[in-house]
Amino acid sequence: MLRYEVKQQVVTVDVTKQHLSDHPPSARRSAGWLAAVFVAFLLVCLNASVAAAQFRDEPLEDYRVVNGHYFTQAGGDPDGDEGFRISDENGVNFASEFERLGGVEVLGYPISRRFSWDGFAVQATQKAVLQWHPQANRAALVNLLDAFSDAGLDSWLEQHARIPRRQVLHDETGLTFEEVVAARLSYLDGFPALRSAYLSTPDALERYGLPAAPIANFGSVRVLRTQRAAFQESRVWTSSTRPGQVTVLDVGTLAIEADLIPTAAIEAIAASETLATLPGSPILRVEDALLAELRSVAERAGRAVVKLTDGRTGAGSGVLYDPEGLIYTNYHVVWPLDRRQLRAELPDGRTFPARVLAGDNWADVAVLKIEGDDLPAIPIGDSQSVQPGDWILGIGHAPLLPGTPSAKVGRVSSTEGRIQAEDDFPHTGLIQTNLFLSPGDSGGPLINRRGELVGLNTAIRVARRGRSLTGFSIPLARVQQIAARLLSPEGIPRPQFGFAPVNMNRGLALQTGHRLNYGVYVRDVLPNSGAKAAGLQAGSVIISMDGRSVEDIGALRRLMIRHEVGDEVEVVVVTPSGERRSLTVRLGMAAALT
Incomplete structure (x- = not known):
């Protein structure tokens, strides 16, 4: 609470x-x-x-943390208590680059911790692997499907994900980069849905890499393979797709299934190990030394x-x-x-x-x-x-x-x-x-x-x-x-009137017959209390204390804190019959909490 x-x-x-x-x-x-x-x-x-x-x-499925963001959506814990943090720390600004490259909508949720791959700091998401380039001070996306081929996993991709083998149709020796791009884009001719999906982002080459194989027909789907992504165009109606609908596959998840990503890297981080910050605000950035200090403090104090x-x-x-x-x-x-x-x-x-x-x-x-x-x-x-x-x-x-x-x-x-x-x-x-x-x-x-x-x-x-x-x-x-x-x-003697207060409002006024929509309604009066001795009746409404208006319980308590047990206070009430009366109430002592 x-x-x-x-x-x-x-x-x-x-x-x-x-x-x-x-x-x-x-x-x-x-x-x-x-x-x-x-x-x-x-x-x-x-x-x-x-x-x-x-x-x-x-609970929130994801939230801001110091130097980044924490996601539980792909953490694998049915209770949502584990996930992965993507952050800017140790000179590697994956959180900033994750947002620059499109965030969850483009890259999917993080599915790994940071780890080292071919000498680079990397982190996997559902649809990509981010690779940090310190000289450029930015991240690029790994040619992940090329890595499958280099690891001899083309057959695995065909069987498990219906992604075609890497295949270049023409000899590209001696071609300029622009000519290579034109040649590869020609693979998309005659396939408008796949072409539109690939070119839907202005930075298609940075995001997806070059097409890496001719369009393959797997019966119910056509598939475009690029260096970093795979697009499936549905040719039939299914429970989740319609003919012509294109889906970008989760190739990062496939990399985990194919054991391309180390087991230690996919061990989720407990949510209790994170340091949450205000939502809807820019990333709260601190120096690495302070971040380590704060994490240590939280772990010990928790x-x-x-x-x-x-x-x-x-x-x-x-x-x-x-x-x-x-x-x-x-x-x-x-x-x-x-x-x-x-x-x-x-x-x-x-x-x-x-x-x-x-x-x-x-x-x-x-x-x-x-x-x-x-x-x-x-x-x-x-x-x-x-x-x-x-x-x-x-x-x-x-x-x-x-x-x-x-x-x-x-x-x-x-x-x-x-x-x-x-x-x-x-x-x-x-x-x-x-x-x-x-x-x-x-x-x-x-x-x-x-x-x-x-x-x-x-x-x-x-x-x-x-x-x-x-x-x-x-x-x-x-x-x-x-x-x-x-x-x-x-102990601490605290004064009290000795009645149960309720805020007066229009609904209660209609119910009780009072012509008031403000004040403190007296629901019940405790026996042997100062309120009882002063003649305060259940059903009355207190509208003034110490000569000051009482709009609600909060106003009454602002006045109460000025008094001590035994003080006599003047209150003005409206009785159940509608009569306005002034009463002098001697404040009693509230019972202690035990």
Whole structure:
């Protein structure tokens, strides 16, 4: 779970978990494609009922990573937790060249790691093999089908893929390159569909190489073989093709099947080993030394990031900060969960029952305990040393990214971040970042370059159309201070009215007969509470507190944080009969989370 605030024009989805307290209802907003994804996971986590088709309910199949992009589509893992990364690093800019040469649409998905072939750095995709030329500082495509022939695999190609043998019709000795090109293009005469497919790109020679054999007839298909590709023109109707339709074969995949690519190169990379960055943005580029450092930090810190779940209601993240089994997380992560079934799942596969020691919804901090041997613990850092511009990592169990826990990399933009998620308490002095956080990352660690814990990831802000995302984290110094007070005999006394709040809106107004579409509706009043003693009735609507208008629960909570247990506050309410009354309520003490 992750709380978030949406700015400007939005699409709103409201979901409320009913309970008799002043805790925030679980209602959140969405905006654009990004927010739609976030709402989907939030609603799934809260076991809410929505039209599933409206929202994405599966992890991303590919996403931006530091210095490149990560794809799971050809990783071979049915769960989508493995794939291949294509990146710019070690002086070889395959990610940039992959995009320049047409990306997935032209080359297909990456199907290998980098490896060395004939002294060149190469990487295979479904339809090609990229080869890095350092002197030109760019990639070219390997004459892959020529490599099949050079390896004596022409018969294999005919039998397994219906690709003809390499065959040059005319003696090309002494011809200029332009004359050779003209001669080879003559192979396409009389085959308009194949000719059109080959010439569909203005750089056909760079992309496909020269035609390398006359058009071959294999009955149901005609096939054009070039140096780097093979085109099949269907001559019959099939379940996936029609007569005249041309398909470019996956010759990179054929190279794997023919053992032209080393076994070690096709070993997929776990998604949990990647460093995700914001989608829809240019590639985030860092120096090789920093990239290696960030990967090492993520690998070490990730061991202490736990998934907190009850197996039914939802899930969030937490971080082991003490080898004795103490865990920091967000209050809003554990509040909706069934504490009787609460468990912590470690990345090493172990699972332990988790006990809530204390929690505070005002600060959004909770402390948990598990019992186990050889438990990992993240090193403790100094959040006061965090500065704008610092490189930072966030790790959590967001289902949006495959292979949890997933690591995200970004930079600090401010140490004075402010946010108030819908119907929640306002938070200030937060560490503000551009981390690609999403629901499920809540309670996970914010980590500096030294691999030290400096904060807890707690909320995101999604700007207009979902094209901009800002992450917010509670500084570790504050987390430690709140935790220490929570675990003390005195605890942290937090005031409450003693009623269950609901936002008033037009639908509720029609249902209840109120002529209001704003304010806080009093669903139930707790016995022996200050609200009960003051005469506050269930069915009333609070419209003012401390002389200030109360538009919704969020406005009420902005006023509540100014008060302490025992304070007397003036509220103006509209009773169920429509009478406007002023009441004096003595604030009681909210029950502790255990």
